[in-house]
Amino acid sequence: MPPVETAGRRRTPGLRREEAASRCGLSATLYTWLEQGRDISLTARTLALLADGLDLTLAERAYLFELGQRHDPESPPPPPIPAPVPEIVLKSLSAIQTPAYLLDSSFTARGWNQPAISLFTPWHESREPNLLRFVFLIPAARTFICDWEQSARRLVAEFRAETGHTQNNPNQLHLLDQLRQESREFLALWNARDVQAKKGGERSFQHPEKGVLRYTQLNFLYEGQERHRLIMLHTSAQPGN
Template identity: 55%
Template structure:
């Protein structure tokens, strides 16, 4: 038996709390996912002796075992698996992820599905280096191409991008958003700056839904609001747009006005990165 001290009242369903605010289909997906991960675990995963394998009618762990180890009530956890509309805190989800031994991809899926920020997500002040295979991909392209991380900081670019975006790279600012809104050079370099800057703000807002509780994300937005009246105006419009690409025009200091078609890719194994490719037009 697990000690009774595993029980906590913080997540007990009888305590008033807000609901998940998730669509029914999404709640059913969550329940099915948790059940599948629970049934994939053996009692040994939570320290049960070998004898615990016997006399089990269903595979894997029981709901009450997952609830106990996670410090949750069995009723609350049962209702989550049943897809009921109840409260889900990020802390409770983190404990479930630990108990169910979720791998990084599964853990990310859990928090994406529930629209919560992972408390264990690393907060990086400096952009992490893009994985080697992504950087190698850049070197194979003749068109300008670069990578952005989750805070839209350049993590790598090829030679063609270094030439095209010389005003950006020469500014010493890795973050695309800071360059666009806080550097006067951007207003000369980006043709029709106001329209493009408004679009950039709307695209970034679409990105923030996955990292709403990320302190670095909140800090960046606060910095932009304090440093740029235009960003504050555009941000307060609450416009949301996908990063769909399209025509891009720049006033290059050496080449004059140049036109490109932008295409953005999300690497399957690195969803926090974007590869942006500019096709000459």
């Protein structure tokens, strides 16, 4: 097993080594070896004590267990694989002439038609299928989406409304936990507790090649094995027309 190294950065500034060891429930000798980066084998329980005592974030805790090559007993199980989208729905999507895409209840894109791929170039090229993660974690979204702040606020309010329809959905809970950890802006908007039904309306995008494009968005709900929303965009008057 590779050593679990903590040398060079004490997570508890102001505490003596013995105090930090006590806080973690470890012996001073073992804690010293850890700070020195010695090649020692640690159990999952010891790693958990270390993570709790040092107040590691979820990402830091996961990295610690990865270094120690141990399974974190407190890590949640991976979310289930979403149910496949019915073939008839995907065929209907490809038959639409305007940009159209399909979102599941976690706001993950489950299908696109070609006009949508051409329109949402930054989103599609980011290889991030989830709309919320694209908006809050991919920098290109902030220039691609006109009025990004307003759109981000609306999107979070719509996601909160969607979670009310599918309570305790494991995929939604997994996504929510990720976003609250990775985006302070998402966390602030989520804590505002705004709720808004997913409606259409005017949408504007700064396309990297075509400039500002304006659309009117329409939403349609499909209730199958899982809730999906069909998003369609119809061209509005463009600047200068």
